[in-house]
Amino acid sequence: MKALKNISLLIVIVLMISCNSEGKKLLVEVYETSEAGNKLSKITEFQNSGEKVSLKLKPNQTFQTITGFGGAFTEASAYLLNKLSKENRKKIIDAYFSKEGAHYSLTRTHMNSCDFSVSNYSYTPVEGDKNLEHFSIEEDKDDLIPFIKEAMAASTDGFKIFGSPWTAAPWMKDNNKWVGGKLLPEYYDTWALFFSKYADAYKAEGIDIWGFTVENEPLGNGNNWESMHYTPDEMTNFVQNYLGPKLEADGKGYLKILGYDQNREHLKEWIDSQYKNEETSKYFDGTAIHWYASTFHYFPEELQYAHDKAPNKLLIQSEACVDAETPVWKDDAWYWKKEATDWGFEWAPEKDKHMHPKYAPVNRYARDIIGCLNNWVDGWVDWNMVLDTKGGPNWFKNWCIAPVIVNPDTDEVYFTPLYHTMAHFSKYIRPEAKVIGLENPDDKLMATAAQNPDGSIAVVLFNEFKTPKTISLSLNEKNVEFSIDAQAIQTIVIPSTAKTN
Template sequence: MFKNAYILIAAIIMSACSKEKSLQIDVFETASNGNKLTRLTTFSVQEDKSSIQLNPDKTFQTITGFGGAFTESSAYLLNKLSKDNRKKIIQAYFGKEGANYSLCRTHMNSCDFSLSQYSYAPTKDKALKDFSVKEDKADLIPMIKAAMQTSEDGFKLFASPWTAPPWMKDNNHWVGGKLLPEYYDTWALFFSKYLEAYKAEGIDIWGFTVENEPHGNGNNWESMHFTPEEMTDFVVNHLGPKLETDGYGDKIILGYDQNRAGLKEWVDVMFATEESSKYYDGTAIHWYESTFEVFPEDLQYAHKKAPNKYLIETEGCIDAEVPHWKDDDWYWSKEATDWGWDWAAEDEKYLHPKYVPVHRYARDIIGCLNNWVDGWVDWNMVLDRQGGPNWFKNWCVAPVIVDPENDEVYFTPLYHTMVHFSKYMRPGGQVVDVKHTDEELQVAAVQNPDNSIAVVVFNPTEHQKSFTITLGELSKDISINKQAIQTLVLTN
């Protein structure tokens, strides 16, 4: 009798508990104190807490993905390392327990982060009979294939040309100049041949940006200039129709592909009419206009101009710097300078002060998420201790730095910063409304397809902060260290 009574009471308790909702939160932190995606389970919460209120009933853009770029430089370096270190890096970027990158870029023809200048069609011939991607077969294609084999979820890959072959241009040079109108159809054919060649290698290209940095880059490395009107003419009358005719009409075409301050001029032309926007699937942007400004008004304007199209950050990096080797403190210090520190016009110098590398990444990605950007792609995945190889000696920093001579790998704090977003905010998720009362904190939230909510909180200040995060009637008190990024994963 007593045994049956105990069973009944236990059943009632279990039934009652099953009807209660409990807010489960996993907290991962990267901070200047040495935490690297460290799981936190205890918190020293202060009395003066701020609040973070989630409202998943109000949603914004759908996430396309996060990731980095496959460059010849990165791929070449991987092949200089031991098999174990190559696997370690690929696993770190594409493994489910690593960054789990979901959106990546590569270059079509050479770029500054190539070992030399090359084109898939070096011979002047409108039919492109000698087209070949043989230059990519030693390093670049094997790196992409290794990533594909490692990624359980798969990733989208888009390609960007820095320039057409010099023989198609009005200056007959790798750098600068414009595509001659007589070669518009030939250049469109080039894109189609690239898709075909990569498909033959077992690689499916998701889409393209039409031209990397169509304003040029100071006559330095591979480039080709377009005005908004010229690019739109090329896309509407040549590239779009050619891809459609050749059975590639499903490939994504992103226009522009340069800094955000020029966005308004471009989207006004690209999306002026139904005809002009017919083949554009969205807009690509970079971050080099400033070391601190996200340009929210420009991003909002671009979204309103084409609310149903992609808005993707396709390139950003710590540029004009030689990487600091195994020195985490530097990445958390306000010592980095960019190209504009030396070269920006005097009236634009204010946009290029010294900055903290980790802060720049976290601030920009959060700012983008809160202003309709649906994808964010880093530049090189791997560079060496010099910040290359780079045929132009345009040194930059990557999240992973290697020393091929000694077969060593350094995962910088920038790598862990990317993981806070790429691993936990998944494609198909939606940015959700979030309100927070501490203006010094920066916050973005995404509800994933599995209904989990990933919240990234960034504390750039020099003191610990505490907050109460609330979802409906459920809440939890959290503390975040000084100079820290946290990802909070909420599951019901």
């Protein structure tokens, strides 16, 4: 009888330990994209590797609020969608904007033409039209506007869209050309009016504009395609004394104004000008940046400086792409290999050559997005959503790569690994999420985390090396163990209730 009691007591103790152990296990969902072939695949079986990394989430430590993730509506992409079958057009738009797809939440488009347009055009074609009585977005009605409206219909939560001008019409500029030159002071009022009229014209089409960048690449682009130059103080003057007051006077003070909009290595001088004092800062809602200064470096010092100078302002990565490359058609492996080169690989100044090595496209995207999120960036926007097998169309023949490549002649669609890489962030880290603390002792594993408005947490990991890793992830005394493959990106989703199993 005593032995039976002892056995019963042992069973109770074992059950208590088992229940207690189960109660400390996190319930998570793991999604992986990898060089081995996973494409945002849900992973339920894991193999332990010899190398273990312990990560600890700190949800009480919060950083920036997320504005969103997404890509750009360009005439090039819209033109190609018009050439595809209705089925493939819908497939691509749903893949980007539906809840089942990448669920894009922050987008950009060009005002007037850009390099990824079929030709040069302006909404203000009549020379000397200071009051813009002939302003018209007719050029956008065959391609860009239908693309945006179908994306809106596919999106359950909606998305923000901001416009960026590459240049004013040549007649407003000191060189009377599409490329280079500066806005003539006599047209500052006209150019401010241009932004207001653009918002009205798009609203009349059922599209609400969220905001603007003042000028795409104000430092210029080597006199290649549409551009218009500003110094930092010239742009600040235009915003402080013309654009900001005009939007405010027209009842559009809610529209966001983002300054700069070019590469991060020059960010400090623009930040210093925009946020010099209360008067210069008044109308700037934030700053836009590009990634083209380096293939691998995300400039954390510059990003930290921008945040410290203006902690309550937005900091949005507004453009990025695999540039100076033609797409590799239906070869996933290429996107994981260090074979791509960027614009600077051949002709960057000698002192900057080290910033432009050969790289793997997936690595460049994953490293930059995680690096940005860990350094106060609140939005990350890719460039073209769709390009063809040449990397266009592009009137300047400035070929690039998009996450989705199509062959309009054969009505074929290829979702590159870059599409799935973007979705690891856009699908699981939603607008108004807060980036949270994450202890990570491994300098060979990139990691970031954010808590969504619904309370769920998304952790994104990137292992760019050839060795898998075992991950031990803890949250509030609860723990889960899993593994990440070699050359893989993972999103780990923790439900809002932090359920146990």
